Amino acid sequence: MSFDVEKIRADFPALSLTVHGKPLVFLDSAASAQKPLCVLDALYRQYQTEYANVHRGMYELSEKATLNFEQARKKVQNFIHAASDKEIVFTRGATDSINLVAYTWGAANLTADDEIILSQAEHHSNIVSWQILQQRIGFKIKVVPVDDNGDFVFEEYLKLLSDKTKLVAVAHVSNVLGTVFPVKDIVEAAHKAGAVVLLDGCQAATHLLLNMQDLDCDFYAFSGHKLYGPTGIGVLYGKKALLENMPPFEGGGDMIKTVSFEKSVWAEPPARFEAGTPPIMQAIGLGHAIDYVRNIGMENIDAYEHDLCLYLQEQVASVGGTRILGTSAHKTAVVSFVTDFAHPQDIAMVLDQEGVAVRTGHHCAQPLHERFGVSVSVRASLGLYNTKEDIEKFIAALHKAKRFFS
Template sequence: MTIDIQKIRADFPALALTVHGKPLTFLDTAASAQKPKQVLDAMRYCYENEYANVHRGMYDLSEKATFNFENARKKVQKFINAASDKEIVFTRGATDSLNLVAYTWGAQNLRAGDEVLITQAEHHSNIVPWQILQKRIPFTLKVVPVLDDGELDMNAFKTLLSEKTKLVSVAHISNVLGTVFPIKEIAKLAHAAGAKILIDGCQGATHVPVDMQDIDCDFYAFSGHKLYGPTGIGILYGKRAVLEGMEPFEGGGDMIKTVAFSGSTWADIPARFEAGTPPIMQAIGLGFAIDYVQNIGMTNIAEHEKRLCKLLQDGVASVGGTTQIGTAPDKTGVVSFVTDFAHPQDIAMILDQQGVAVRTGHHCAQPLHERFGQSVSVRASLGVYNTEEDIENFVAALHKVKRFFT
């Protein structure tokens, strides 16, 4: 199915902006997506007409807010095909979700001599929490390498996987390489070895259809703001049996069943992991964002972005003196590169003068950049609203950058 790209673009107010007198060409969705007016308008309506704190309020506004909040949880459940809405934990973001797993499941289950496998392609949020936990528990963190094209070295993965492996924690799609990793195969291998699997889905659930029951992962984390929703909301999916065996991450209101000075008992999942006043409107806004992408169709979005990704790769390659980081066949959403004619920061500043927004830096993936002999790169990333014209504008501006420096 071909999507109506101009109709979609009209939904995003930010795309009508001009920057330095040029129409905005926004190519930084991997960092955070722009928001459609349907989400903005619906959130404003709820703030003005249906807002109060949720749970236990025996009055109309609170009951409406509670319904909307819990209905958003059901929308997430259906969006990722979880078996139950009890498996959906609202967090502050994907980083919070990954930390929750480390400091609950990890702290309870890892012991000296155990191993956790991650990959060279991980975001810092899937590296640093395990390093912090290592200061408390002397388990071993092992790293699966990536190949020169950005594919995961599956032979190395199979070699590193052993009876000592208690958890495999891996990105679904690399935020630098754009590589789509074979997470279903990885989950099957991990389970065969007796390990659990955690997937960082920040660039996954936002760009391709996902199905928790088909993937058969134990945990899956993603954020709302990269799915055209608000900031301050993330999702941790966890298999019900796994979540029910976990202790709370934080203490406070709403996560308890009883409290006494002699001791406290915990609420059932998912409330056990949602201490304090939750991100009410953020969760509701994420629900509206899910409505938006489902109206378009995630398969349609994935096909659109994959086609544009190839055009983006070809466009960067057409500018001599560029080297792309990540050229795997199964790739989407992201093209990162360096050049022999300018520093990434200088490139981004000049592109900005042409109205083109891209990201520069290490993209919270320093070890991955080091793997490819770089410290930083330029990253252009795609969303549902991008067009062939956006790519043409970007490539033309990149040619101008090259002419300026050479």
């Protein structure tokens, strides 16, 4: 399929909205992406004619729902090129996926003598989850810095790796800088040191072609709502051998083989990690979102967004008084910046009056903002439906904010 952005935009009802009398310019897809009609229609149809609980009924509706749910798992497997659909665990979101690894693999394998490595660019979910576990166990957390361009300082990473390193948990793409980290090299070096690797793929899954077998990471987490799917659904990819040796995260229905008051026997993965009624509709919606982006082609999306991101960065830099956080050559879909003429929240208020939606704040990455000497920033982030015209309207609104506050 050729990349026809106007045809793509027609698939997203929200893009036809007006805000304060102005056409909506949506530049906040890094927080959560808009949904195409195929996802919305599939959810409505599923609720209307094919809804039932899964893995529990012998009647037709339940069997249909189960089939659709498990087909969604298969779609995720194919999307990320995992070896088996048994390596795909449905969760409530990427934060849930990271916590699952922390409180199953981490709790079972980390000791007070161990070390784990994070990067300076991590989302809070990939920091706080480990700090909570650290309070219980006592292991050390080491941090790889990023340089002034926002690149992962690989030489420092190699210095931190040792025989004490048991886990490396880093972002694939920074949600603030847009930097694409050298994750394949990160994984290879970690494995040579005997460490397990968890990648936070929230900002990568929407923009990049993923191949778990090529990356060779041990765990990979991402959310559905950033990938044009529903909220309330996330994915944890885990290598089969690791999942099979991990204890459950939560107890409840469907994650057991047998239960007695003396002993319970756990189900095999992925059911072991999906206690209770799962996010059925959300998983099915994610499956349709994956169909949508795969029909367009992830390579096509990556190429289009790469050029658009370069244009966005150039245009922001052309506005006097702005400073972009992270100017790596390896970057996708996100441009965060500060100005010398207004606070980010004040800028956002003016942009909103012009119909432009961006995010302001620390973007759940306070340590990274501190590294660049600021507490908050303005973040403009792209989806496959954005255009140069969107960027031009955004820049015009930014100039208006500058005139207003200067």
